Amino acid sequence: MDVKIVSALIGVSLGWLLSQLTDLTKDKRRKRKVVESIYTELSDVNAWLVRMLHQTKYSLQLIVLSQEVTSVPGRIHTFIFDEHFHEICMDLSRSARIGLTDTYDSIKTINELINQLKELIDNQSGSNNKKLCKKFEAIYCIAYATEFKTRYLLNNRSGSMGDLAGVAIELDKKLHEELVAIVKEAKEMDLDEVKSKYYAE
Numbered sequence: 217m218d219v220k221i222v223s224a225l226i227g228v229s230l231g232w233l234l235s236q237l238t239d240l241t242k243d244k245r246r247k248r249k250v251v252e253s254i255y256t257e258l259s260d261v262n263a264w265l266v267r268m269l270h271q272t273k274y275s276l277q278l279i280v281l282s283q284e285v286t287s288v289p290g291r292i293h294t295f296i297f298d299e300h301f302h303e304i305c306m307d308l309s310r311s312a313r314i315g316l317t318d319t320y321d322s323i324k325t326i327n328e329l330i331n332q333l334k335e336l337i338d339n340q341s342g343s344n345n346k347k348l349c350k351k352f353e354a355i356y357c358i359a360y361a362t363e364f365k366t367r368y369l370l371n372n373r374s375g376s377m378g379d380l381a382g383v384a385i386e387l388d389k390k391l392h393e394e395l396v397a398i399v400k401e402a403k404e405m406d407l408d409e410v411k412s413k414y415y416a417e
Contacts, residue, residue, distance in 0.1 A: 247307055250300045254316070255373070257296040258366055261323065264292050265363040268326075272356045274414040276395075277402035279349045281410065288333045289355065292323050312375035319369060322362040329355050353395065360391050 268289040275285045297320050305313050329351055336348045364387060369375060402410060 247304050250296075250304045251307070253296050254301065254304070255370065257294065258316075258319070259370055261292055261294070261319075262363060262366040262370065264290070265359050265366060268292075268359050269356060269363065270414070270417060272352050272359065273398050274410070276349065276352050276356065276398050277410050277414075278407075279345060279352065280399055280402035281407055283407060285337055285348065285352075288330055288337060291327045291330055294320055294323055309374050312369070312373060315365065315369050315375035319362060319365045322358055322365070326355060326358050326362065329358070356395070357391055360394065361387060 271287070271289050275287075278285050297316070301316070301320075308316070333348070333351050333355070336351060364383075368380070405413070
């Protein structure tokens with residue numbers, strides 16, 4: 217075979233290989249950025265959940281004091297996860313995939329409950345107030361567990377569930393104690409004290 221043809225073929229092959237390597241490098245770099253973006257969003261979600269717990273506690277205490285609730289927690293937005301998770305899910309460990317999908321499913325449930333709250337707040341009455349209280353309790357419970365999960369995933373990106381053995385029972389116990397404490401605190405204070413405490417924290 218002519219030396220010029222061989223050289224041309226070698227040049228084309230090398231060019232193709234370099235192109236493939238460049239594309240692979242770009243793809244890996246892009247996927248790393250997407251993973252970082254999802255965990256940055258998860259950090260924001262954690263901050264929103266902490267804020268939501270604070271606001272929901274206040275709403276529950278207003279209900280205990282037979283006061284009208286006029287606001288609901290803001291919905292939690294998950295744009296990055298919704299748009300990009302499918303691109304990188306297979307590059308994560310199985311535990312991380314399960315942990316993230318479970319956490320974001322919980323966020324969807326919270327958002328659905330918030331939508332239901334809006335209807336009840338617009339029509340507050342004796343029977344509706346009981347439903348309102350139950351909805352706020354449900355949001356508090358799910359937000360409490362989800363805040364724990366987001367913190368865990370941020371500190372343990374492998375998402376290894378083996379580290380969580382027995383945690384669910386402990387979380388459930390703490391959550392029950394929190395709800396009892398919220399009611400007890402409201403009954404020990406008047407409305408102005410509840411408001412002052414909420415806005416001071």
